[in-house]
Amino acid sequence: MDRLSDAEWEKIRHLFRAGAQRPTGRPAADSRAVLDAILWIERTGERWLYLPAHFPPQQTCYAKYLHWKRSGTLDQVRTLLAHAHASVHARPR
Template identity: 70%
Template structure:
């Protein structure tokens, strides 16, 4: 597990050591992408599909950093979207399947 360095500047804003952010590798993504919705293009109109890989990266950032969803960095999808997907995937057992496939601690 990577160690994250979070600093608070004089204005009270948090900054994260960007080198410590772990993202899914292409190999890991290939193993698990079939489990996640939104990996296929939508055929209907409406809201665009959310990038499931980016949401999963955000979930792992939260798990690895121990931070609250409120402090999710802005380069990830919106915090509420990521949190909603986290709850849904956790409830449906998708995260457990992903952890098993990637041999991460659940």
């Protein structure tokens, strides 16, 4: 699975700024697509160079990875997703 489910994205989307319009230049990369790429890299252990073409450009993804890692955003994503998965798999007694 390469992509976050809609339910997973809903749990974490508040951590990312809504696609801010830039006054000039290229439009901002979609945060969900970039995060999907980062999670793919972490899950597969592949190098950024081998990021599949259906993800945003590897340079964009790597720059966001560094920014989100330094800011603690990726840690928050992992925590929230782990809690979401734990609650889905918890069985009532």
